Amino acid sequence: MLSVDPHPLLDVVAFEVTFPSPLSASPSPEWLVALLKPDASAPLSADDGVRGAVRDLLRHGGYKPTGRGKPASEYLVRAAGDGSLGSINAAVDVCNAVSLHSGLPISVVDLDRARPPLRIGIAPEGSSYVFNASGQSIDLGGLLCLFDAEGPCANAVKDAQRTKTQGDTRRTLTVLWGTKALPGRTEQAFSWYRELLERLGATVERRS
Structure with missing residues (x-):
């Protein structure tokens, strides 16, 4: 279902999730929303070393992970800090x-909106996709991406609008964009991720 191109730094974990009901029918419980706060109790915590290692991972193919192109995980830290990180689904x-x-930056795509085969690799120069409902696009050249039959559809910076989750979503593919420079962190994150999903009644099947 998913192939991964060789990469000297990438430590990826990808898994399929099936939710017990459409996302619109299953709002996030209070305990999950509470985890969106920076001071919430969690088994992992990030620091400047983690941030630097993730940026180095994205730099490998020639991408520049700075400014508006920085990893999604860094946006979350800022949003959580100023109180603007709220519940979506x-x-x-x-x-x-x-x-x-x-x-670690993480991608989530709706498997019923993506078209197989799926592959992880570096996007060629000149490639791009729309990442939000207003039609803004991101230049993907040199950036590690998840590809489906139509082209790139997710990465560690911004996921494509065409495969994002919606109210009717039941099946997703999640990609943890980990790096070998942080041994064990990707597996730790996956273990906690699985625990949270199973608490929601979802089933998890690892793909890589």
């Missing part, structure tokens, strides 16, 4: 909670 909230506290 259960799938995204678990993603944001684990990413916030682990420091």
